[in-house]
Amino acid sequence: MADGEAIKNEVKSVLDRMGFGLAVMDITAYQGLTSRIAVRISGDARMLIGEGGANLGALEHILRKIVQKKLGAEERFSLDINDYRMRRMEDLKQEVKAAAKEVRMHRRPVPLQPMSSFERRIVHLLLEEYPDITTESTGQDEERRVVIKPYP
Known part of the structure; x- marks a missing residue:
């Protein structure tokens, strides 16, 4: 396993070559699952993030492959640009709480919008603590989503 500083340097090098000015970059523990590389871009980061974070996910995949090849280790990290993913997780938590409340109130399934495997x-995980609710992933590819249901 490579150290965080080596990963950070590789990510910075790639983004510098892409022409993005980095103002701040940090690597921290993230939910105990993986590391989080937080990047601040001076200027407009919309192109790097993309619609619904699609470009961010693709960039993260490419950076993982580059880090794996250069450092010789498969590293698990999440790339977060201008706190996009952190804000998305907070929005997702609120959406899940509202959907769980609706399921409890009406006793009928509530499908969420399609999302990435990480978000699913x-x-x-968020709904494991609700004994009266169960979850199921349905659909395929870009249409894969979670359906929140009352526990039978």
């Missing part, structure tokens, strides 16, 4: 995993 977060939803499943």
